[in-house]
Amino acid sequence: MVTVAELIDNQSAIHPNKIAIKHGERTCTYQAVNELSNKFAKIIMANGVMPGDILGVAVNRSPEMIILLLAVIKTGAAYLPIDINFPTDRINYMLNDSGVKVMITQKQFETQYQDNFKVICVENMVCESNNYNADTVPVLINEDSLAYILYTSGSTGRPKGCKVKHIGLTNLLLSVQKLPGMVADDVMLHITTISFDIAELEIYLPLITGATVVIADAEIARDARALLETAINENITIMQGTPFMWRTMLEIGWVQRLPIKIFCGGEAMSKDLAQKLVVRCNELWNMYGPTETTIYSIIKKVEQDDEVITIGHPIDNTQVYILDENLNKVADGEVGEIYITGAGVAEGYIHKPELTAERFIDNKFSGTPGSKMYKTGDLGKILDNGEILCLGRVDHQIKIRGYRIETEEIEFQLKQQPNIKEALITLYEDSLHNEHLIAYVVPAKKIDPANQDNLVKQWKSALGEKLPVYMVPGIYTVIDSIPLMPNGKIDRHSLPEPVINKYSKSYEAPHTxxxxxxxxxxxxxxxxxxxxxxxxxxxxxxxxxxxxxxxxxxxxxxxxxxxxxxxxxxxxxxxxxxxxxNPSLQSTYKTLVPIKPAGSKIPVYIIHGIGLNLLNVYNMVSNLDIQQPVYGIQSIGLDGTMEVPDTIEEIAAFYIKEVLKHDPVGPYAFAGYSFGGFIGFEMVKQLKAMGKDVKLLAMFDTNLQLPSHQYSLPKKFAVKFLRQFKKFGYRIFTILNQPLDLAKYLRENNKARVKSMLNRFGILEKQDGEGLPEFMQEISNKLNHAFLKYRVQPYHVKIDIFKAKKRLYYIDDSKYLGWSEYALDGVEVHSVPGDHKDMFDEGNSKILANIFQRRLDEMNS
CATH class of the missing domain: 1.10.1200.10 (ACP-like)
Structure with a gap:
């Protein structure tokens, strides 16, 4: 049997210098992919990994991610792809349940796993790769060897891991390569998180064909406008997504026809969506298949005049049966359950023999011993033209935004809440065809209607700790009991109509x-x-x-x-x-912004960085405790009514006036991001001088590296000279340990410096949307000017520093960021993932929020 690795190696021999992977400005040729994946495979094997072992992979999107997955395949091991944004509890369950032997991740996530697993950092692998040759790894894999394990929602309250075999993956790729078809000139966009099985198609299909895969960052994948721009700018010819994703692209005003082939899968395609898409692309394909039969099993080319949107015909080496409750074939045109058999059927669920036996059934229509067919749980029928029409679910499994959800898993987690006796999850489509997850809740004791909204927030927060965001219901309806039919089954038709959009009791109509x-x-x-x-x-x-x-x-x-x-x-x-x-909206406050004002705990005021506003902290704030109020202090001068004062002392004094106007009594807690830490330090000094109680001063990666202007002229030159030697040593260390990240950092940093210099001298005209608007840049410059005058003096205050783990540039004090001499009551350092710029990004914000909240709770206790 030919493997995916062999198919890609063949392409590297045919197209050694052709671009295989593109990510931003970075490109990797087929030869580079082949050679580095061989080296990675040898490094993995040198760490004791054997064929048949399971490796966890938790890395951000990059060429190294794809090369790493290919390397695992070359070792004969199987990989478990981890979405780094999943709740920690869910990730830990998957790792332990699957029996992961080794965890491959990035340095920024290393500490999350090293206590329980042997951890290999991909940055170290890149450095070590120079010590290995690029010869092909001689590993034997048979068709039943596992390629990867993917976890899907489980009916037992926990996700279940599906064991996908190499024969299924290879069969799917070779079949789709023929139809819908891909050729070496194609360019496919990789959009999907690696924990969702359709990502395997986006990664491997181009590479077995000699085509190019373009990696879209997670931020682009979430932004419909950016997706459309990327498809145009990168000359994408094949693009895959769920109906939800395609609807978002239509919503932002996509009207022009693009020379792309669309793969649409993950949930049912409506006729309305099909009609809108088919006129905007070269070809539109409806793709159907569960994870358990390897991504896609049935496909259909959608035409503009199709009256009914079917799922079409099976792919190669795949058979589909429509069966009744006794596993007998129904006549064409009659409704039954869809069963799939053939090369794509997975081995089953890991460590779940009973569930495997229930869903993977002996294929009585085959003469091959051991042949299985998968019970999909979907209703369907065969039409006169031989195409299969999917009619929805037999059970209560739900598909929403491309994700398959077992309602029992959400119900199980809801029932773990102390005040919930029973719970039932349903999918509801409103009159505008928006889909909603609805939670019907039977409380253990009567709920005070006035407290129901607070309880709902608590339930949502609790589920968010255990489940991915897409599995957390948005609407909650409290009922006295679950309605039952005479036979004891749940009577879903008797459930009350959910109140999807509840307007306030004090309704006020529009006036202007x-x-x-x-x-x-x-x-x-x-x-x-x-x-x-x-x-x-x-x-x-x-x-x-x-x-x-x-x-x-x-x-x-x-x-x-x-x-x-x-x-x-x-x-x-x-x-x-x-x-x-009125864009320059006046408010009670000039700089104070209520980000998350509700809650019973001591509020924390977050002070802006040199970027002036607070948009970057929203991800973290949304992950804080529901009872934790958060206010932001954005830069003075943004409203256009005030000039920026000349000193940090004056800026801090004004911010204090805003805070005292909001809360004249206290106690107070402050957190400053980067530059904002200096303002916070000065605010605490002034507030304490007033006799105010300050419980916390937190700094998000605020580095106190005393600027040379604070030294005498001889010392200034001496300090600068010594720093250059230390910087050189640190740069060498970084080149050895983080070469790819450093290269990207230097490229972007130097590019920005050159642009800034050219802009300053009028050689290059500044483009719209490039950096800060001119008025904001002027404010930023004034803040920097104020900082140059500021003299930091030791003071009796404790500082909590939330220090980014990744550092690509030299600083004088890597342990305390320079504050140990100035915080006379001590410095407590909390290590958080990411670097200075991305510590608040979605991939890092939840971990940062958890660490920050623990410190806030200590303050509140």
Whole structure:
């Protein structure tokens, strides 16, 4: 049997210098992919990995991620791909349940795994690769060898790991290579997280064909406008996504026809979506198949005049049966359950023999001993033209936004809450065809209606600790009991209609022309009869797809492109209308921003960095405790009504006035990001001089590297001279340990410096959207000027430093970031993932939030 690794090696022999992988400005040829994957495989084997072992892989999107997966295959081992954004509890369960022997990750995630597994860092592998030759790894793999393990939602309350074999993966790729088809001139976009099985198609299909795979960063994959721009700019010819993803792209105004072939899978394709997509692409393919039969098993080319959207015919070496309850074939045109057999059927579920026996059934239609067919749980029928029509689920499994969900897993986690007796999860489609996960909850004791909203927030928060975001219901309906039919089964038809979008009891109609226009825009995106101008967008059920639609319509109606984040800061029609009418919106505060104002704990005030605003902290803040209030302090001067003071002392004094206006009593807690740490230090000094109680001063990677202007002239030259030697040594160390990250950092840093110099001398005209707007750059320059005058003096305060683990540039004090001499009550260091710029990004923010919240809770206790 030929393996994926062999197919890719063949292409490296045919196209050694052709680009195989592209990620931003980086490219890797087929020869480079082949050679580095061989070296990686040898490094993995040198760490004791044997054929048949299972390796965990938790890395960010990059060429090294793809090469690493290929290397694992070459060792004869199987990989378990980990989405680094999953809750820690879920990740740990998957690692322990699957019996992972070795964990391969990045340095920034290393400490999460090293206590329980042998950990290999991919950065170290890159360095070590120079010690290995690039010869082919002689490992024998048979068709039943495991390629990878993927976890899907489980009916027992825990996810289940599906064991996918090499024969299934190879068969799928070779079949799809023929139909829908791919050739060496194609370019495919890799969008999907590696923990979702369709990612394997995006990664391997181009590489076995001699084509190119372009990696889209996670931020691009979440942004429909960026996806569309990427598809155009990168000359993408094949693009895969779920119906949800394609709908978001349509919502942002995609109208032009693109020379692409679309693969649409993961959930049912509606006729309306099909008709919109088919005129915007060269070819549209509906793809069907569960993880248990290796990604896709049945495919269909959708035509513009199709009256019914079927899933088509099986791929190569695959058979499909429509069976009744007794496993007998039903006549064509009759409805039964879809069973799939053939090369793609997986081995079963890891450590779950009973569930495996229930879903992987002996194939009585085959003469081959041991042949299995997979019970999909989907209803279907064969039409007169031989195509298969999928009619939905037999059981209560749910497909939403391309994810397959066992409702029992969510129900199990809900019932772990102390005040919930029973729980039932359903999928509901509102009148505008928006899909919602609904949780029906039977409380253990009667709930005070006035406290129900707080309980719902607690339930959501608790589920968020255990389940991925897509599995957390948005709507909760409290009922007295689960309705039952006479035979004891749940009577789902008797469940009360969920209240999807609850407007406030104090409904207020729109008054102004802007409010009326905004209300009409929102009513097109959310299924409700009316929306009050004071109703919070997110409390009435607006999700990310609806928000995209609303902001696109706002741009068309008012000619203003507002960022999605504006809806977080101004989450009502009334507030948003004021922003549209008056961009320099006046408020009670000049700089204080309520980010998460509700909660019973001591509020924390987060002070801006040199970027002036606080958008970068939203991911972290959303992961803090539900009872933790958070306010932000954005830069003075942003509203256009005030000049930036000349000194840090004056800036701190003004921010203190804003804080005291909000809370004149205290106690107080502050956190500053980077530059904001210096302002926070000065604010604490001034507040303590007033006799105020300051419980916390936290700094997010604020490095106190005394600038040379604070020294006398002779010492200034001596310090600078000595630093250059230390910088040189650190640069050598970084080249050896983080060569790829350093190369990217230096490229971006030097590019920015050159652009800045050319802009300054008028050689290069600054482009729209490049860096900070001119007025913000002026504010930033004034803040820097104030800092140059600031003299940091030792003070009796304790500082909690949340220090980024990754550092690509030299600093004088890598342990305490220079604060040990100035915080006379001590410095406590908390190591957090990421580097200085991305520590608040989605991949790192949850870990940072958990560490920060623990410190806040200590303060509150």
């Amino acid at each position: 022309a802007t409010e009326i226009a905004l209300t009409n825009i929102c009513l097109k995106s959310i299924a409700t009869d009316k929306i009050g101008i004071n109703d919070n967008f997110f409390e009435i059920g607006i999700n990310s797809l609806m928000a995209v639609s609303i902001m696109v319509q706002v741009e068309k109606e008012f000619g203003k492109r507002l960022p999605l984040s504006v809806m977080m800061k101004y989450p009502t029609i009334k507030e948003l209308a004021q922003v549209i009418e």
